[in-house]
Amino acid sequence: MKDNITCKGFSSVLIINSGILWPALVLVMTLNVFGQDSKKVTARITTWYQNKPGAVSVSFDDASYSQHTAAYPILEKLGIKATFSIVGEWVGEAPAFSAEPGSMEIKKMGWPQLLELYDQGHELAAHGYTHEKYDKLMPVPNLVEEMNKIKTLIESRIQTKVYTMNYPYSYASGNIPIAAEEAGYLFGRTGLDTVNPSSPGNMYLLATHVILNETSPDSVIFQNWLDQAKGNWLILMYHHLFEEGSKEMEIIRSHDVVNSYSLSPFQFEKQMKSLVSVNYWVAPVSTIGKYITERDNTEIRVIRTKKKIYINTFTNLNKNVYNHPLTIEVELPWKKVSVQGSLNDGIFTTEERKLYIDAYPEKQIVITKESY
Numbered sequence: 001m002k003d004n005i006t007c008k009g010f011s012s013v014l015i016i017n018s019g020i021l022w023p024a025l026v027l028v029m030t031l032n033v034f035g036q037d038s039k040k041v042t043a044r045i046t047t048w049y050q051n052k053p054g055a056v057s058v059s060f061d062d063a064s065y066s067q068h069t070a071a072y073p074i075l076e077k078l079g080i081k082a083t084f085s086i087v088g089e090w091v092g093e094a095p096a097f098s099a100e101p102g103s104m105e106i107k108k109m110g111w112p113q114l115l116e117l118y119d120q121g122h123e124l125a126a127h128g129y130t131h132e133k134y135d136k137l138m139p140v141p142n143l144v145e146e147m148n149k150i151k152t153l154i155e156s157r158i159q160t161k162v163y164t165m166n167y168p169y170s171y172a173s174g175n176i177p178i179a180a181e182e183a184g185y186l187f188g189r190t191g192l193d194t195v196n197p198s199s200p201g202n203m204y205l206l207a208t209h210v211i212l213n214e215t216s217p218d219s220v221i222f223q224n225w226l227d228q229a230k231g232n233w234l235i236l237m238y239h240h241l242f243e244e245g246s247k248e249m250e251i252i253r254s255h256d257v258v259n260s261y262s263l264s265p266f267q268f269e270k271q272m273k274s275l276v277s278v279n280y281w282v283a284p285v286s287t288i289g290k291y292i293t294e295r296d297n298t299e300i301r302v303i304r305t306k307k308k309i310y311i312n313t314f315t316n317l318n319k320n321v322y323n324h325p326l327t328i329e330v331e332l333p334w335k336k337v338s339v340q341g342s343l344n345d346g347i348f349t350t351e352e353r354k355l356y357i358d359a360y361p362e363k364q365i366v367i368t369k370e371s372y
């Protein structure tokens, strides 16, 4: 879609990219009437929030009690908000031991621990009402019913919509991702052992890298995953954080289990510290997923007058759901400006005539040229 708009007093051309795939709408205005200020003004939504170079989500499955005792304090210390997924049958009013029939029982979080995580800004996600693979051949309406059981259970506790499904066993073949969408989830996390591109082809088949045990991944592989996350979206999958020498680790060792799906709190902290050091955007699955959807479905229009730049964003998305602020990079010809309508209003001296503004979708931003 291309619109030609003629503004009063001067002529300008708006090139509007309505693209689903091309988020960064480029707008060029040719203005000859402003003499030395006649440089272009361009605005685009940055790939990641606050123009970070990559995105990472830390996700946990099965609601192991060790996530609360060992992972949670490390996450809080480092300022990381994660996604914790819940199995309906395994969660009660207090922490309790549970497992699939024939498996080693492991202590799981109760609602008080999960609600504490939620209150601290972590995401609660669904991981099946029972810990069983969904049947890929089951008719979609029946799968939807199954998936709604865990969704409504969590929603009844947090009074907020649940948007993320971490499929049991990461299994998402056949009708499963279709049903997740119909059940009202926005994001589905499967396996695949890779990173997601900046615009994933299917939000119901999000890839994840799984932590298998204390040494897999080792620090070299973990760093490699982080390197791959540059420009992309890495989702990490954790389960248990048993201490070396704990009763659980002794049982695991005595059964020669290689993939314990557990790592020590020490190793977890090392991984989280490497994660923080690369300065990516680290946020829950639904937070990053929403940003991507907004970025890819929002248009920008820029209007410039002699001393002001007006930036308007437009989207057809439901703003009650898609309510994450976007980061807009503006290239402008002025050095000192004031900004209104953003989350970081104020007076700024631009660096290389670039400005980064965080703003909610469809909130008008006004940039005013200030005198030196």
Ligand SMILES: [Zn+2]
Binding pocket: 061, 062, 127, 131, 168, 169
């Ligand atoms: Zn699981």
